[in-house]
Amino acid sequence: MNRATAYREIIVVLGVSGSGKSTIGAMLAKHMQVPFDDADDFHPIVNKEKMAAGQPLNDEDRTPWLETLAYHIADRSRQGGGVLACSALKEKYRKALVRYCSSPVRWVHLDGSRELLEERLSDRQGHFFKPHLLDSQLDTLEPPTYGWRLDIKEKPEAIVSQIIELMKMEKADFGLVGLGVMGKSLVLNLASRGIAVSAYNKPRTGEERVAKEFAAAHADRDNLQVYDDLPQFLESLHSPKKIMLMVSAGPAVDAVLDELIPQLEPGDIVIDGGNSHYYDTKRRVNFLREHGIHFVGCGVSGGEEGALKGPSIMPGGNLDAYSAIAKYLEAIAATDKNGRACCTYIGEEGSGHFVKMVHNGIEYAEMQLIAEAYLLLRERAAMTIEEIAALFSEWNQGELQSYLLEISAELLPFKEGDDYLVDLIYDAAQQKGTGGWSTTAALDVGVPFSTVSESVMARHLSALKPLRVIAAAKYGRVCVPDDVDRTSLVESLRHAYASARVVNHAIGFEMIRRTSDQYAWQINLSELARIWTNGCIIRSGLMEDLVSAFEKFPDTHLLLIDTYVELLKAKRQGLSSTVAKGIEAGLSLPVFSASVNYLNGFTAEQSSANIIQAQRDYFGAHTYRRKDKSLDQIFHTDWTKHS
The missing domain is CATH 1.10.1040.10 (N-(1-d-carboxylethyl)-l-norvaline Dehydrogenase; domain 2)
Known part of the structure; x- marks a missing residue:
């Protein structure tokens, strides 16, 4: 796999002026083989003139600039990702930047001492940003509580290497398909337990913005990635992949499997957390086994609140597959009075969905x-x-x-x-x-x-x-x-x-x-x-x-x-x-x-079933057994010849 397809997300390198975000961003983009953009290039001329005159920008100045950048980031997202260098000083600026973005966004905060920042700014020639404006930026800065914070005292090459290593480590441990009520709650449950999770929702008619809006609402969770592109979603997961489906029972499950199977590898695990019929689950277990893929039919009970805070979970299927996903399911399950997870291996085939039924x-x-x-x-x-x-x-x-x-x-x-x-x-x-x-x-x-x-x-x-x-x-x-x-x-x-x-x-x-x-x-x-x-x-x-x-x-x-x-x-x-x-x-x-x-x-020792058996034998010669004879013996009577 080449790097152009390995990296699909948007990376925003943020920090105050002098932090080196343009240098780091350009080097990182070159390594990833994706486009690089400097947010300073998108400032309207009036903003550049204001900063060149030594006047700090206010929120009114930044609004059209942020809107332009948001649309540009969305374009980069659709085209396969990119790197943006942008001050992004406030949380509301960061939310504005990614409001239209369909890909996950990773934030890299370049931080350093005032002395080092001032030194760098004084060495910079011909830039419209004046060094004395640093104070206004430092006063405005709201450091993000998410993303990666890196010290700028390191050389640019070392900082880029750190980012690349962090990206390699950041693949999600668990994936979930379907951001309905239960799906959203389970994703947040997983993320709240410290599990790196990726979520995917297909942008079908009426659900075009489900993934984007969910991502925007939870942008502060750096262990949660949200996608509306299936290949990107799959690329975000560690192998062997562990993917839970939270879609409607019936044809919808088969439709998702039809899309997934060609892109999965032997050893991957698919978990159906919906209310599927256990016959369907048994069929899917056998079908995916032919592709070397494990299928786990998993009952989940507790409604929206239970899914968010801890449901009862009933997984069935291959025991080895359950062993590989047990720590995730047990982590999000409710606990009994002794502190044990309300999740246990039920049995083979469709047993998990059967007991949920x-x-x-x-x-x-x-x-x-x-x-x-x-x-x-x-x-x-x-x-x-x-x-x-x-x-x-x-x-x-x-x-x-x-x-x-x-x-x-x-x-x-x-x-x-x-x-x-x-x-x-x-x-x-x-x-x-x-x-x-x-x-x-x-x-x-x-x-x-x-x-x-x-x-x-x-x-x-x-x-x-x-x-x-x-x-x-x-x-x-x-x-x-x-x-x-x-x-x-x-x-x-x-x-x-x-x-x-x-x-x-x-x-x-x-x-x-x-x-x-x-x-x-x-x-x-x-x-x-x-x-x-x-x-x-x-x-x-x-x-x-x-x-x-x-x-x-x-x-x-x-x-x-x-x-x-x-x-x-x-x-x-x-x-x-x-x-x-x-x-x-x-x-x-x-x-x-x-x-x-x-x-x-x-509790009735004698029932009326003897009359039923006599009736059956009368009209259909279905035979009967007798209490006064061995139950191994079968009898039939021609009831019309009663003396």
């Missing part, structure tokens, strides 16, 4: 449970929003503590004028697909997934708002007695909520266990619960308890562990009573209902 399914059901509890309290117990918020806040202080309950208590009393905002929100819930995917996956594996599937269907039903309005008018409300014992109802609901949460988590974790067995992923449920104790949306006190429960009983269904058997035996009646009262009042409680139905079915 199930995480989201559990999340769907937990959100629906809170919504149903709110509905019951408001409609049946006639509680005000303020009272419900206070109750949720009280629950959140004890065994029911969770992030979702916490935010629900906080959002309920939020007002817009005299109205509660929740009352103004259109009641049609949206979803991104992961809940539906997890339901489909449960069908594929043959695992009951009722709480999650019902929460997904509840969102679909909510979307039928126009039809619901018509139906409500036609059917009217269910007539129920007005004599409600609020205290009793609230206590039953608390027990119901505690029970349903355990059932929902049991369903989710059992789905993970069964799928892990099917694909030989060897997922550690205790370790998975641990990384879900902080950073992610479903963090809770219950999740904290599940860490030790699965550590002690790794192969046991959660509802068969004594702690939860006792809990459900004590609170089960509250769950049944709550569902009965809600249904009687004409309220839709799909996840509470699914919880009690799952629990009743799970």
Whole structure:
């Protein structure tokens, strides 16, 4: 690779007059084989005459000069980079210089003693800048807190060599593609941990200035480079390259990979941090392996705030690839109560995205449970929003503590004028697909997934708002007695909520266990619960308890562990009573209902499935087995010949 393509950034050599920025800049540009510009050459004649007359420039004088330079730097950026010598004394001048620039900008501050500066200026002949103006420049100077500061007492050749060595060392350790909400937050998280990071956002229609504006907003971070040119982005990374994709799941991931693969080398690692389907991840793992490139499907949970401050991270794929990126992912992850990163290797293939998908399914059901509890309290117990918020806040202080309950208590009393905002929100819930995917996956594996599937269907039903309005008018409300014992109802609901949460988590974790067995992923449920104790949306006190429960009983269904058997035996009646009262009042409680139905079915020694098997055999000769015979034996009956 020649130097013309190795160096693409803009370098600004700054300092007061006499610091040698023109000399150093010209030598550096020659070494890099890029154009050199001296900002003094861009001063309008009126500025030069003013300085020649011994008068310092003010901000009004500098404004048109800085604007001209900003456009020129942007041109150099598009043409492949360059070096500019410019005083750039104030922070606002530096921001003005790079406002239109699409390439990363490196700042080299040449600094030295007043005595040396004065000596150099007195030796300079024929320059329009007068030596006595040095005081005004030193008074104006706001030294940058970023970039490289070099002492001018060294010879120019030595200073240039220092800059070149610093540039070699400054390649980024980690790259990220996609500056959406989560991508921006993760980039800033990485940079805040002292990791040298490069970010790239494709300048597609509607996103032409995303990279430029993000770069300008964080120009003070000297370990962060931002690009809207893919080759420049890739050139900025150390090899083997470690690149995280934060783009929409589906075709967008494949489109980025199509662009990346021809420019990557064997041993490079691509991490998909979006909500991709685990089947797609498995396919991509195999496809990139053919090119010698590692692919890691990585679930990330925590939303915008979590991505910025510390999410829960679920990487799956090749173990060696994870080992190479572990220090970066663990550095940006949330930490558990013992200070360990909420990030762990999940397993091979698409296991990381699979557990994130199930995480989201559990999340769907937990959100629906809170919504149903709110509905019951408001409609049946006639509680005000303020009272419900206070109750949720009280629950959140004890065994029911969770992030979702916490935010629900906080959002309920939020007002817009005299109205509660929740009352103004259109009641049609949206979803991104992961809940539906997890339901489909449960069908594929043959695992009951009722709480999650019902929460997904509840969102679909909510979307039928126009039809619901018509139906409500036609059917009217269910007539129920007005004599409600609020205290009793609230206590039953608390027990119901505690029970349903355990059932929902049991369903989710059992789905993970069964799928892990099917694909030989060897997922550690205790370790998975641990990384879900902080950073992610479903963090809770219950999740904290599940860490030790699965550590002690790794192969046991959660509802068969004594702690939860006792809990459900004590609170089960509250769950049944709550569902009965809600249904009687004409309220839709799909996840509470699914919880009690799952629990009743799970704890029933004799189910009604014998009737199903008889029916199947009657109309389709599908056969059946018998309780009074060996289960290895298969039977069929001609039911029409019953005597």
